Amino acid sequence: MRIDGEDFSALCGxxxxxxxxxPLWYLSGMEAYTLIRSRRKTLALEITKDCKLxxxxxxxxxxxxxxxxxxxxxxxxxxxxDKVRQRAAEAGPPPTEEELAxxxxxxxxxxxxxxxxxxxAMGLSPTGIKITSAQKRYGSCSAKNSLCFSCYLMxxxxxxxxAVVVHELAHIRHKNHGPQFYALVERYLPDYRARKxxxx
Numbered sequence: 001m002r003i004d005g006e007d008f009s010a011l012c013g014x015x016x017x018x019x020x021x022x023p024l025w026y027l028s029g030m031e032a033y034t035l036i037r038s039r040r041k042t043l044a045l046e047i048t049k050d051c052k053l054x055x056x057x058x059x060x061x062x063x064x065x066x067x068x069x070x071x072x073x074x075x076x077x078x079x080x081x082d083k084v085r086q087r088a089a090e091a092g093p094p095p096t097e098e099e100l101a102x103x104x105x106x107x108x109x110x111x112x113x114x115x116x117x118x119x120x121a122m123g124l125s126p127t128g129i130k131i132t133s134a135q136k137r138y139g140s141c142s143a144k145n146s147l148c149f150s151c152y153l154m155x156x157x158x159x160x161x162x163a164v165v166v167h168e169l170a171h172i173r174h175k176n177h178g179p180q181f182y183a184l185v186e187r188y189l190p191d192y193r194a195r196k197x198x199x200x
Contacts, residue, residue, distance in 0.1 A: 033070065037061070043069045047080040049088070049135065090200075100133060103151040107131045111149050114165045122188060124172045138199065139164045141171035156200045163195035 033053040043061065046054040057066050070077070095103065108131055115129055128146040138153045147168050153161055166189050174181035185192050 035066065045070070045073055045077065045080075047077070047084050049084060051081050051084050051088075053077060053081075100151065103154045104131055104133070106154045107149060107151040110154070110161070111165070114162060115147060115169065118162070118166050118169055118188065122166075122169055122184070124169050126169065126172060139168040141168045141175075143175075145172045153199075157198050159195045160198040160200075163189060163192055164199070166192070167196075 033055050035055050035057060037057050037059050040056060040058055042058070043066065044056040046056065048054060053070075055066060055070060111131065112129055115126060119126060126141075126145055126147045130146065130148045131151055132148060133152070134148075134150040135152060138150050138156075140148045142148070149164070149168070153164055156164075166185055170181055170184045173184060182192075189195060
C-alpha cells in the first residue's frame with residue numbers, strides 16, 4: 001500500500017494524538033507498566049498510590065530505549081513500590097464518607113485560625129484558603145498566594161499541622177525551597193524539621 005504526502009502527514013498527526021492521549025501497556029520482567037508519551041524531553045518513572053508503574057517518555061523515544069531505562073531502574077522501582085505499599089499499610093483503610101466529612105469539617109474549623117495567626121506574625125497575606133481531600137500533598141501555595149490544605153492533615157499532631165501552615169505561608173514570599181525559604185520558616189518554627197517528621 002502506498003501513502004502519499006498528504007495522507008502521510010495526516011497519519012503522523014493521528015499517531016501523535018494517540019501517543020499523547022492513549023497509554024500503552026508493555027511487559028518488563030514481571031512488571032507491566034503504562035507508557036505515556038508527551039512532548040517532554042526526558043524519561044521518568046512514577047509509582048502510583050495503587051502501586052502501578054508509569055513510564056513517561058518523549059514522543060520519539062524508541063521502545064528499546066524505554067525498556068532499557070526501565071531495566072536499569074528495577075532497583076528503584078522495587079524500593080519505591082515497597083514504600084508505597086508500606087505507606088498504604090500504615091495509613092490503613094481509606095476513610096468512609098462520614099469520616100472524610102468529619103476531617104473536612106475539622107480542617108475548616110481549625111486551619112483558618114492557624115493561618116490567620118501565623119500570617120499576622122509573619123506579616124503575610126494569603127489571598128484565600130481551600131480545603132481538599134488530596135492524598136499526595138498536605139498543602140500548596142498558588143502563584144496568586146492562595147493556600148490549599150488537605151483534610152488528611154487533620155490526622156497529624158497539632159505541631160505537624162503548624163509546620164505545614166508555616167511552610168505554605170512562607171511560599172508567599174519565597175516560591176522555592178532555597179536557604180531563604182527555610183530561614184523564614186525556622187524563624188517562626190525553630191524545630192520545623194522535627195515537627196515535619198510527625199506528619200502522618
